[in-house]
Amino acid sequence: MKHTKDVLSDGKMLTETVRLRGALQAAPLPLDLPGAAPLREARAMIIDQLEDYVIPRLMSLEAPLLAVVGGSTGAGKSTLVNSLVGHRVTAPGVLRPTTRSPVLVHHPDDGAWFGPDRLLPELKRVDHATDDPDSIQLVATDAIPAGLAILDAPDVDSVEERNRILAGQLLAAADLWLFVTSAARYSDQVPWEYLKQAAERSTAVAMVLDRTPADAVQTVSTHLARMMSARGLKDSPLFGVAEGPVDDDGLLPAGHVAEIRTWLEALAHDAAARQAIVNQTVEGAIRTITYRVYPIADAATEQVGAVGGLLRLADEQYDVAVRELAHATTDGTLLNGDLLVRWREYVGSGELLSSLEAKVGFVRDRLVNAIKGKPQQAERVAVAVETGLETLIVERAERAAAAAAKAWETTDYGAALVAPGGPCAQLTRASRDLRRRTSLEVTAWVEELQELVRVASGDVRNTARFLAFGVRGLGVTVAVLALAGDDPAEDSVRRGREILATLVGQQATSELVATARDRLRPRLEALLAGERARYLAPADQWELKPEAGENLREAARRVDDLRFAAARRTGPGGHL
Incomplete structure (x- = not known):
């Protein structure tokens, strides 16, 4: 037994069994795939035996x-x-x-x-x-x-x-x-x-x-x-x-x-007899462990594929949601209800535009009367824009979450995750703080548009025409134009575009609207990306790496190599 004892005591077997334990710990089987339950139990028992007996015994053979x-x-x-x-x-x-x-x-x-x-x-x-x-x-x-x-x-x-x-x-x-x-x-x-x-x-x-x-x-x-x-x-x-x-x-x-x-x-x-018993039991435990590891490694690889499949199903639904949002925020879908009412009140019947185009010296009194109350109306439009976007985004996120959950339910293991009381039950709905995060993003977007207007207006910022609407009002106007679509049928939208064009020109107006859309899109995508990322959180918690199965096989092979090398040195009748 001298040679087998050397294999156990030279440190190599200890190093490789510790690595094997680490590979097992990095290969959880969280999904209830067919046959996963007994393998999950076997994995836990192997880790326990490595920690409770094999590794401590290899560290102290004497x-x-x-x-x-x-x-x-x-x-x-x-x-x-x-x-x-x-x-x-x-x-x-x-x-x-x-x-x-x-x-x-x-x-x-x-x-x-x-x-x-x-x-x-x-x-x-x-x-x-x-x-x-x-x-x-x-x-x-x-x-x-x-x-x-x-x-x-x-x-x-x-x-x-x-x-x-x-x-x-x-x-x-x-x-x-x-x-x-x-x-x-x-x-x-x-x-x-x-x-x-x-x-x-x-x-x-x-x-x-x-x-x-x-x-x-x-x-x-x-x-x-x-x-x-x-x-x-x-x-x-x-x-x-x-x-x-x-x-x-x-x-x-x-x-x-x-x-x-x-x-x-x-x-x-009899130290030799004791050592023979220890070698027999340790080597037998190691042999059995490595034999039982390979099905666990195969299951870990299968789990990686299954987790990836679930994530792809979720990605598909959120890709749809992103496309729907991009369309709904540029085709006039939002220009209805309270937003349309507030916008019409703000733009008016066209008299304001006529006043702005007249010589200021002759219409100063009319201008003062025309812009009276405009800041309050602009704020109401801004609130309506924010509310409309919040509602749209939350609704699309809820729809995506429900669709992703339904897609997961096509598999038994996915259904178990999103079932009431399951580990991923919260994924069937949009996250609770989505509306708050959306409000912050939309508010930041409107404020960003105000700064764009301030820069684009240049020399006209001190004119009566600019002062009639102010930075806040013109920023809101750009927001509405961006949401209204390229060929709006609504007269008030065309009127708003004309107002903006009288200040910065047609070319600058088109550029402002295009930029507004470009700045809104990544904010919307970021919001949905946050919702999508929730599906990654369970996988991250499981710490199941794509290479988990292969790493486990390789760890078992290294231990096996030491066993086989010892068996060749020991010759017929060796326990290895």
Whole structure:
């Protein structure tokens, strides 16, 4: 085993398994595609095993051998642990489940190996008995030889889900399974599901047939051995523990567990044997992990494609919305309702235009009367322009959101995202602050037009004609002309254009209107881009990168390359 140990201890395998963990973390499977649920669960379990066992063990190959005592409810695990140690360290009982928090027994010199960086870091370390399932009790005793630790785990078939999950985590973090069953429970399905996993990944296992009448130990052991052989565990030790009286401390007679204790002590005193078990279990875990990674990598690639498909569906709807907005803001669609009423009031019947064209000296009084109230009317037109644009943009955004959601609903996984209570349910409507953002953009656009008018008017800014409307009024006029279309049928629009032309000329008027449209378009597109970007947010949250699948395959291949290289050096019979 020298060469395989070198592969584990030279740092390369540790580096590559850490990279593999990172590649797994970067390949979530957020969409409920067919078959994704079991792969998502497998991914989480692989990450847990890498973090709870493989990586910590590769970082500390010289750590004590950890034997986890697991098995069925009522198999006598706690009594066995107490009997092996020689005094009570864990509490057996009649009520089920009895073991609510794990108990780890180790030699005092080995305590440093079992800090939170070594074994299940999420469990709090305590030095006293506790029923807290989020704690692990550490018991230091000279009764356990250095180099060995024994952990009493919860029942694998516990009625409490938290206990079952913790039992699975602890067994996945073990170097050696001391799996306990009884004459009454040895054929139960749940324990054999765990043992099947152990056989598949070459985990070192020792079976203990406990709580069996003395005259039945041989018969039941023979049948159990056949079952073990048929399930890939023919090389695993099998120990029989006959029923016997349990003293007040919860201990069986020493002779009942002497064979198991002798075997464990021999392991503790034989560094090479311990290392062989560690290598077998670590290498088996790595082999199984890399094998199971490839379907996850394929699923990650499929998820990238599915996410991209959903985003394309959303893009199509927002592209339609952008085109509709561009048309509706340049073809006169908005020149109706309150905006048209306010605009007609502002422009008037044409008398103002006649007054502006007359000699100022003769019409000063008429001009003053004509422009009286115009600032208030201009402001009402500006408000109507802003309200009209806000309504139009929000309506188009709502329509786009509803259409995108409907497009997503054509797939089961997309429908699950936008369903009420789903992670993307908010995407079925426009964002709540869209109207506020639209108001700011439209207000900024009208103010921008005022500055354009100020620059274009040049020398006429101090004339009566300019003062009659002012910068605000003329900016609003440019806004209305831009929204009205190139060939408006509305007389008041033509009149407004004539007014503007008397100030800056026909050419400048055309340029102002064209510029106004050019300045409005990117503002509208930016607003819808913000709405569209909401569909990217879930994908960003998932952190699913296009290269996630290939990165995961490559990480698994690098680990496999090290395994195969070790197998070639080890030759026939190597565990790799």
